[in-house]
Amino acid sequence: MSNSVSHNPAEILFPDADILVTGAAHYAVLTTDGEMLQGPVTEARKFLSTDRPPVICHMPATARRAGGKPFPAFDLLELFAFVHPATFCLPTPKGLAEACGLTLPEKLEDEPLALFHVMQILLGRAADLDQTSDLRRLLWSMGRGGWQWTPFLLAAIGAEEDDGVRAGTSGLDAWKRLPEWEEVAPPPPPGGFTISSNETRMRLKDLLGQAAEDRPEQSDYAVAVSKAFINPEQEGQANVILAEAGTGVGKTLGYIAPASVWAEKNEAPVWLSTYTRNLQHQIDQELDRVFPNPLEKQERVVVRKGRENYLCLLNYEDAVKGAGMPGGRAVALGLMARWIAYTRNGDLSGGDFPSWLSDLVGGAYTVGLSDRRGECIYTACAHYNRCFIENGIRRSRRADLVVANHALVMVQAARGNLDLGGRTTRLVFDEGHHVFDAADGAFSAHLTALEMFELRRWLRGHEGKARGRARGLRARAEDLVGSEDAMKALDDLLRASTILVADGWRQRLNDGRPTGPAEEFLYHLRSIVMARAPGRNGPFGLEVPAVELDETFLELAQKLEMALAAMEKPASRLQTLLMRRLDEEADSLEGAVRARIELVSRSLEHRCKQLVTAWREMLKGLHDGTPPAFVDWLAVERADGRELDLGFLRHWIDPTLPFTQVVSEQAHGVVVTSATLTDGSGDEEQDWKAAAQRTGAEHLKFGATHTKVKSPFNYPEQTRVIVVNDVRKDDLAQVASAYRELMLASNGGALGLFTAISRLRAVHERIVAPLESMDIPLYSQHVDALNLPTLIDIFRAEKDACLLGTDAVRDGVDVPGESLRMIVFDRVPWPRPTILHKARRDQFGKRFFDDSLTRLKLKQAFGRLVRRKDDRGVFVMLDSMMPSRLSGAFPEGVKVQRIGLAEAVAEVRAFFGTGEVDPDQPGT
Structure with missing residues (x-):
C-alpha cells in the first residue's frame, strides 16, 4: 500500500x-x-x-x-x-x-x-x-x-x-470567512385570522402529495388540533388541545399542516417544541415538504436550542490563539475550522456537526467551545454580526415555524423572552408526555456546590491560574456601568461573591477544611447525608429529607442566607443603576451600548438575583418549614461511587402549575400531543384525568379539549408481547443468557433496556463475544467509546446490530424498519423510590401513580417497535413479577404470553422465521 x-x-x-x-x-x-x-x-x-x-x-x-x-x-x-x-x-x-x-x-x-x-x-x-x-x-x-x-x-x-x-x-481564522447578518426592522404584530378545517385538510393533502394514499386518521387528527389555532372567545382563555395520536397516524405532518397555515395567514411564528433533539431533527426534515426551496426554508424555518448548544466564535478564536502550543x-x-465554513447554523448538538468528532479529538475544542456559562459579551464581541446564536434569535422573530425544545420554551417563557403576549401566541408540544419532566427541570432550584461554583465563575471569571476563556462580570460590563455608584455596586457584588464555592472545593471538603459560609454549609450537609442515608457504601447517589436538622446546621444555613443577602443587595443596585443610565442617557447612547446594557441587566436578573433569591427562600425554609407546594431534600450526587456534587434541592411537587401559569395561560392556543398521553389503565376517564395532571391542563380555568386517534396498525398480527417467567432477575448469569438466546433468535435487531448501568455492563461482558461470533454486532451505552447519539445512528443503520442501554434510551430511539424488531427489558421499570417521587406519589394517587408511570414507559417502548405498516416486532420482559394490570400499556387485541425462556426463544424464531424450531430444544 x-x-x-x-x-x-x-x-x-x-x-x-x-x-x-x-x-x-x-x-x-x-x-x-x-x-x-x-x-x-x-x-x-x-x-x-x-x-x-x-x-x-x-x-x-x-x-x-x-x-x-x-x-x-x-x-x-x-x-x-x-x-x-x-x-x-x-x-x-x-x-x-x-x-x-x-x-x-x-x-x-x-x-x-x-x-x-x-x-x-x-x-x-x-x-x-x-x-x-x-x-x-x-x-x-x-x-x-x-x-x-x-x-x-x-x-x-x-x-x-x-x-x-x-x-x-x-x-485557523475561520470566522473571517463567515458572512455577516444585518439588523432589520422589527416585524409587525400578528394578524387576527383564524383557520378553517378545510384549509387544514387542503394543506395536509398538499404536504402529502396528490398521489399519497388516503389517511383519514391523519386528516381527522389535523382537524382536531387545528382548534388550537382559532381565536379565543374570552379573556384569559387558551385553546388547549390534548391530542393522542397512535403510532402511524402521522401526527408530525398532522400538526404542521394547521400550524403552517396559521403562521402564513398571520405572519407570526408558531413554536413547535420537542423533548428530544432527535425529534427536532425529524421535524426539521419534515418541513422540507412545506418549504422545498432550501433558500425559502432558511428564511421561514428556524431550529432553536439553548445557547450552550451552539459554537461561540469568540471561544473558538481564543482557543486558536493557543493553537501553536503542543x-x-x-x-x-x-x-472545526472546516466545519465552521460549511455548517448551516453552528449547532453542535444534533445539527450538521458529526457527534463522533468530539470523541476523536476531545470535547474541549469541539463541543466545549459553546457558551455554556452565559459569558457572552454581546455587541462588544467582534464576532457579534457573524454569531450563530444571535442570527438564530433574530431569524426566529421573522420565521413561520420555530422548532425548539421544551426546556428552552419554558425557560424563555419564565424569563419573559418568549413574548407569548406578542408575536408568539401558538405553541405545539410534541412528546407531550414529557411536559411534566421538562417543567420539573425548568422550575426547580438547586443550592449545590456546582451551581454556586458556576455563579461565582460567571461573576468573577477564572481566579488564579487561567484555564481558557472565562470573563467575569467586570470584564463584560465595566465599560457599561457609567457612574461611580454603579462601579461601587459592581465592586461590592464581586466582593460579596467570594462567599460562594471556589475552585478546589472537593479536595477541601474531603480534607475537612471548608472555606467560607457556602463550603461550611456543604461540609455539614454532607455529614448529615452520610450519617442518615441508607446504602452509603454503594455506588449511587444519596439523599435524606430536609427535616429535624441540628442547630449547628441551621446556624450555618442562616449564615449562608445572610451572606447571599449581601450579594443580592448590590446586584439589585447595579441593575437599577444600569437601567437608570438607559433612561438618563436615552438621547446619547449608541444602539449597541443600549442593547448590551439591557442584556447585562437581564442576565443579572436571571443568572444572579432570581437564583440568589430562590436560594435564600430555601435556606429560610430549613427553619420555617417547606412551603406545601414544594419538597426539599439534601443530596450527595454520585456515579460509580465517585462524588460529583452535593447540596440542598427544592422541586415543585406539581411542576405543571408554574408551567401553566407562565406558558399555557399566556398563549392563545396550545397543542400537547403524543402517542402516549394516556397510559391504558382500562378506565378512559381516569386516563384523561391523569393526562391532565401530567400536562397541567387540570389547572386551566377553561380546561382542555381531548382527542384520541388510534393507530392504523394491526398490532395483533404485527407484534408479540412475552413475559419470561423462569429467569431469575437477580441472577445476572441467567439474565445474560436470556439476552444472548433472544438476540440470537431474532438474528439481531434488538434493543436491550436496563434499569441499572451495572446490570447492563455485566450482561454486555457475558454476551458480546458469542453475538460477534454469529456476526451480530453489539453496541452498549456506558461501555463503548461512542456517545449515545452516535450509538443510535449506528444501530439504526445496521440491520442486524443490537444495542444495550439504560431505560432512558427508549426516548431517543426512533428506528423504523428491521433494525429495531425486538425490545427486551431486564425488569419492570418501576419509578425510582426517591424523596421527590414519594411526595408526588402521595399527592397523585400512590399505587395508581406508580402504575401509571410504569405503563407509560412500557407503552412508549412498545411504540418503538412498529413505525411502518410492514414492521414486525417482539416485546420481551425478563421479569416474572410484572403484574397483569400493566398490560394496558399494550394495544387492544395484543395478548401477553407468560412463558419460559426456551418457549420464548422458539416463539421469537417462529415469528421472525430465523431458523427451524426444535420442539425439544427450542432455546438452543
Missing part, C-alpha cells in the same frame, strides 16, 4: 501503514504486503506501533477494544471530516464505505480492504478541494500540531510543504 496513484495535477500518496479493524472479540489487519491477518482482539496491540502508525476508523473505540490507550494513527474519520465537513457519516468501516459509495463489507475480515478503498477515494476527492491559500495554511497549522494526514493532503492538492515562516495559527489543539481546531 506504499504505492501511489497518479492524479493530475497533484500526486496521490498513501501512508505506508497497516490497516487495522477491531471488533468486540477479534481484530483484522491488512498489512502493507497485502496479507490479511486475524486474531483475538487482545492481540491487536502488537500493531499499535509509534514507528508505523496504522490506518484505523475511530481511535477511542479501537483503543478501548485493543485494551490500550490512544496511539498515533491515521484515523479515516478525521480525514472524512476534513474532506467532507458538516456531512453525515456513520463512524464505522461500513459507514465510511457507504458514504464513499462502496459495497458494504459483510464481515470483519472484509473491513480493512474496504477502508483501503475509502482512503483512496477520500485522498482522491481531496485533490478536488478548492485550491486556496487558506486551505494550504490550514493544513500547515494542523501539520505542526502533529496531524498524520497533512503531508498526504498537501500532496493531493499539489501544495508545497510548510516553510515554517507563518504563525502556528495560520489558516497537545493536538491545532488538529481539533483545524477540523
Whole structure:
C-alpha cells in the first residue's frame, strides 16, 4: 500500500501503514504486503506501533477494544471530516464505505480492504478541494500540531510543504470567512385570522402529495388540533388541545399542516417544541415538504436550542490563539475550522456537526467551545454580526415555524423572552408526555456546590491560574456601568461573591477544611447525608429529607442566607443603576451600548438575583418549614461511587402549575400531543384525568379539549408481547443468557433496556463475544467509546446490530424498519423510590401513580417497535413479577404470553422465521 496513484495535477500518496479493524472479540489487519491477518482482539496491540502508525476508523473505540490507550494513527474519520465537513457519516468501516459509495463489507475480515478503498477515494476527492491559500495554511497549522494526514493532503492538492515562516495559527481564522447578518426592522404584530378545517385538510393533502394514499386518521387528527389555532372567545382563555395520536397516524405532518397555515395567514411564528433533539431533527426534515426551496426554508424555518448548544466564535478564536502550543489543539481546531465554513447554523448538538468528532479529538475544542456559562459579551464581541446564536434569535422573530425544545420554551417563557403576549401566541408540544419532566427541570432550584461554583465563575471569571476563556462580570460590563455608584455596586457584588464555592472545593471538603459560609454549609450537609442515608457504601447517589436538622446546621444555613443577602443587595443596585443610565442617557447612547446594557441587566436578573433569591427562600425554609407546594431534600450526587456534587434541592411537587401559569395561560392556543398521553389503565376517564395532571391542563380555568386517534396498525398480527417467567432477575448469569438466546433468535435487531448501568455492563461482558461470533454486532451505552447519539445512528443503520442501554434510551430511539424488531427489558421499570417521587406519589394517587408511570414507559417502548405498516416486532420482559394490570400499556387485541425462556426463544424464531424450531430444544 506504499504505492501511489497518479492524479493530475497533484500526486496521490498513501501512508505506508497497516490497516487495522477491531471488533468486540477479534481484530483484522491488512498489512502493507497485502496479507490479511486475524486474531483475538487482545492481540491487536502488537500493531499499535509509534514507528508505523496504522490506518484505523475511530481511535477511542479501537483503543478501548485493543485494551490500550490512544496511539498515533491515521484515523479515516478525521480525514472524512476534513474532506467532507458538516456531512453525515456513520463512524464505522461500513459507514465510511457507504458514504464513499462502496459495497458494504459483510464481515470483519472484509473491513480493512474496504477502508483501503475509502482512503483512496477520500485522498482522491481531496485533490478536488478548492485550491486556496487558506486551505494550504490550514493544513500547515494542523501539520505542526502533529496531524498524520497533512503531508498526504498537501500532496493531493499539489501544495508545497510548510516553510515554517507563518504563525502556528495560520489558516485557523475561520470566522473571517463567515458572512455577516444585518439588523432589520422589527416585524409587525400578528394578524387576527383564524383557520378553517378545510384549509387544514387542503394543506395536509398538499404536504402529502396528490398521489399519497388516503389517511383519514391523519386528516381527522389535523382537524382536531387545528382548534388550537382559532381565536379565543374570552379573556384569559387558551385553546388547549390534548391530542393522542397512535403510532402511524402521522401526527408530525398532522400538526404542521394547521400550524403552517396559521403562521402564513398571520405572519407570526408558531413554536413547535420537542423533548428530544432527535425529534427536532425529524421535524426539521419534515418541513422540507412545506418549504422545498432550501433558500425559502432558511428564511421561514428556524431550529432553536439553548445557547450552550451552539459554537461561540469568540471561544473558538481564543482557543486558536493557543493553537501553536503542543497537545493536538491545532488538529481539533483545524477540523472545526472546516466545519465552521460549511455548517448551516453552528449547532453542535444534533445539527450538521458529526457527534463522533468530539470523541476523536476531545470535547474541549469541539463541543466545549459553546457558551455554556452565559459569558457572552454581546455587541462588544467582534464576532457579534457573524454569531450563530444571535442570527438564530433574530431569524426566529421573522420565521413561520420555530422548532425548539421544551426546556428552552419554558425557560424563555419564565424569563419573559418568549413574548407569548406578542408575536408568539401558538405553541405545539410534541412528546407531550414529557411536559411534566421538562417543567420539573425548568422550575426547580438547586443550592449545590456546582451551581454556586458556576455563579461565582460567571461573576468573577477564572481566579488564579487561567484555564481558557472565562470573563467575569467586570470584564463584560465595566465599560457599561457609567457612574461611580454603579462601579461601587459592581465592586461590592464581586466582593460579596467570594462567599460562594471556589475552585478546589472537593479536595477541601474531603480534607475537612471548608472555606467560607457556602463550603461550611456543604461540609455539614454532607455529614448529615452520610450519617442518615441508607446504602452509603454503594455506588449511587444519596439523599435524606430536609427535616429535624441540628442547630449547628441551621446556624450555618442562616449564615449562608445572610451572606447571599449581601450579594443580592448590590446586584439589585447595579441593575437599577444600569437601567437608570438607559433612561438618563436615552438621547446619547449608541444602539449597541443600549442593547448590551439591557442584556447585562437581564442576565443579572436571571443568572444572579432570581437564583440568589430562590436560594435564600430555601435556606429560610430549613427553619420555617417547606412551603406545601414544594419538597426539599439534601443530596450527595454520585456515579460509580465517585462524588460529583452535593447540596440542598427544592422541586415543585406539581411542576405543571408554574408551567401553566407562565406558558399555557399566556398563549392563545396550545397543542400537547403524543402517542402516549394516556397510559391504558382500562378506565378512559381516569386516563384523561391523569393526562391532565401530567400536562397541567387540570389547572386551566377553561380546561382542555381531548382527542384520541388510534393507530392504523394491526398490532395483533404485527407484534408479540412475552413475559419470561423462569429467569431469575437477580441472577445476572441467567439474565445474560436470556439476552444472548433472544438476540440470537431474532438474528439481531434488538434493543436491550436496563434499569441499572451495572446490570447492563455485566450482561454486555457475558454476551458480546458469542453475538460477534454469529456476526451480530453489539453496541452498549456506558461501555463503548461512542456517545449515545452516535450509538443510535449506528444501530439504526445496521440491520442486524443490537444495542444495550439504560431505560432512558427508549426516548431517543426512533428506528423504523428491521433494525429495531425486538425490545427486551431486564425488569419492570418501576419509578425510582426517591424523596421527590414519594411526595408526588402521595399527592397523585400512590399505587395508581406508580402504575401509571410504569405503563407509560412500557407503552412508549412498545411504540418503538412498529413505525411502518410492514414492521414486525417482539416485546420481551425478563421479569416474572410484572403484574397483569400493566398490560394496558399494550394495544387492544395484543395478548401477553407468560412463558419460559426456551418457549420464548422458539416463539421469537417462529415469528421472525430465523431458523427451524426444535420442539425439544427450542432455546438452543
